[in-house]
Amino acid sequence: MNHVLCGLAANPALPSEFVDLLIAVADADVAGHLADRADLSHAQAVALVSRHEDVAVQLAYAGRLTAADVDPVAQPRAALALLDEGVGRPEWARLFAADPVVERREKLAACSGLPPDVVDKLAADTDVRVRTELALWTTPETAARLARHPHAEVRRAVAANEATPPAVLAMLITGEGLPPAQSCLVCDREATPFVHDPHCPRLDCDLLPGDSCDGSHESTVHETQRMALLNPATPTEAVVAFADHPSVHLRWALAARPDLPPAVCEQLAGDPRPGVRATLAENPAIDEALIRALATDEGHDVQRRLAHHPNVPLDVLTYLAGATRIGSTLLPRIAGATPFEVQELATSRNAAVRMLLAERRDLPPVIRDALAADPDAKVVKSVAPHPGLSEARLRAMVDLHGVRVVAKVAANPEASPGLLEDLARHEPPVQKAFRVIARNRHATAPALLGCLTDRQARPIAAGHPALPHQVIVELLADDEWRVAEAAAANPSLPPAVMSELVRCA
Incomplete structure (x- = not known):
């Protein structure tokens, strides 16, 4: 790789005529840098593609190529990129739907706005990877149809699709109203019952650790439920029963949902796994009573995550600042503090609280300057990048606190x-x-x-x-x-x- 030419290709001051000369001699690395140029003309983009097809995808996504610039047979990846951007031609979609290369059909299945006949063809594709990709990105109507697909992996993808109708997601998470799946990726490849060894020595194996099937496709069904729990379109009434599910992964996913009823929040606050409680602690669904209860929870990361709750009371936040390591970050509650609360935080006896306030970049000058003169170095570090500080005050910070x-x-x-x-x-x-x-x-x-x-x-x-x-x-x-x-x-x-x-x- 010629690093000097790569740098030159990215130089914003490079004259257009020199860009033309570089295009003529560019190798693949230099071409990639040229394709990133903000001032690359359409003619230069076309010339670059004629020498290096690999950059065609990059340029297509950047909006530098049109359908007239691309031959779908000679440049299939670029054509698929244009289809993905919604500026390809419908006949290209029909061409790729019948392409013998499965990766191209899979890429096509992720594109939006496909003709109905193409969607139907992809939904009936012989390769489950194509059907799964379609299920992940398709329209509500097609997602509802694919929810009944006999392959469990396709159903898992439907559960992750936020366009899937809520009623369909409810069926996927409970299994009610759907015929049982007939296959999954595990039983496609292995005789059941089978549990995948987490330390599998096979280099060509792409099953995940713990993937299993005893005929009920349990690991894929579990993942389908987790995807549905994470999907904001899944109805609240369909998820609440998972608060006492034996799977910690499902309870963990449930704890992140902002639509949880108070009773479910309270139940999750007593979960034996700190990861579940930590996720709940940051959830805007929990009320003040539960916030105060979680403030004394010393489970891993619970208090730190609680400090990031947008509605944590200031007295609780003051306690958390001394109880856990929050770090230099602008917390949502600090960012939303009222002028009166800002004044209260600025005069806190807890230096960690003043440090958190100092992360704001819109402080009144009087408070900003007071924090800049704080005797605690961590407070001064936080306020130092605040705009409006005078040079004399910046120098005084260094004189007082030195390398810190x-x-x-x-x-x-x-x-x-x-x-x-x-x-x-x-x-x-x-x-x-x-x-x-x-x-x-x-x-x-x-x-x-x-x-x-x-x-x-x-x-x-x-x-x-x-x-x-x-x-x-x-x-x-x-x-x-x-x-x-x-x-x-x-x-x-x-x-x-x-x-x-x-x-x-």
């Missing part, structure tokens, strides 16, 4: 060029800060030269347009391919060098 806040200060969108230069020279150096500075649009040449000394920041800095021209040119020969490629993609690369690279390709 340097990277976050460098991430401030209004950090001045001079401040970034000083942060790049900070002693002791902060490795993460180099990567942040290299991404900052205000970074200057002196700051970027400092970033080049760090292995991880070097390829980022090599692509920054403020880097001196001569340094960019020197980096084209760097031993690290990511650095050379980034330098070639740098929009400040001199046009004369671009021309030389293209003409020598």
Whole structure:
């Protein structure tokens, strides 16, 4: 792979005439980078496809090709991509529905807006993979028809399809009103009863660990129920009975549904598996009483997930901030706090609570500045990227808290060029800060030269347009391919060098 040419192909400043020259000499890797260009013309896209068919799919999905540009026989993957985008021709769908290559029929089955005769043909396909793919994406009418399919794998796909009618999903999850399935992927291949060894040594085996069939296709039926539980179109009344199901996977899926009645939520809150309770803890269906009960649940991840509940009371959130590790993230309840609540959070004696508030980027200046002067470094780290902080205040953060806040200060969108230069020279150096500075649009040449000394920041800095021209040119020969490629993609690369690279390709 020629990494310099790949970088050059992605360079946004590359003149159109140089793009034409690159198309003429591009290998598959360079062609892939050219296909990603935002300024690639239709004529250039067609020329690129004529040399490298592999990029046709990429260009088709990007809207750079039309049906007139594609031959479905010579470029089947591109034609299928256009059908998938809804801009292919109906006759192509009929062509692929009879294609001997099953992968093409399978891809066609995932396309929307297919002619009715094509849908009927795919629904009767001899390969279960095609029927399954159709069931997963098809219309309500066809999904209802495929729910009665004799193959359990097709029914599983219907259960996952959100277009499936609610009444049909209710039948799939309970089994009532449907004839029993006659086959599944397990009994298609193995004599029953059979349980797939989780440590199966066969390299050509694609059954999942624990897949089983004793004639009732139990593992596929179980997965069908799980898909229906996860499907928001499945009626509430059809799912509530699973609250005490022996399968933890089904109870886990049920716990995520936002339409659960209070009694079911209460039942799941007492589930013996912490994963079920943790999923429930984040569910907006639970009320304040259950939130307070779960706040003292020390099961794995329950308290952390509860902190992400959109309606957690602030006093509970304050408790959770001290009881579990939430991390630096903007919680939904913090994001939705009222002005009065913001003031209350800002004056909390719990530094972890002030840190959570500091993740907001719309704080009133008075509160923002107060948090910026907080004596706790984790609070200052969270507020440091907040827009509107003065340079004097940003520098004061570094003076007070040193290496603990340097990277976050460098991430401030209004950090001045001079401040970034000083942060790049900070002693002791902060490795993460180099990567942040290299991404900052205000970074200057002196700051970027400092970033080049760090292995991880070097390829980022090599692509920054403020880097001196001569340094960019020197980096084209760097031993690290990511650095050379980034330098070639740098929009400040001199046009004369671009021309030389293209003409020598």
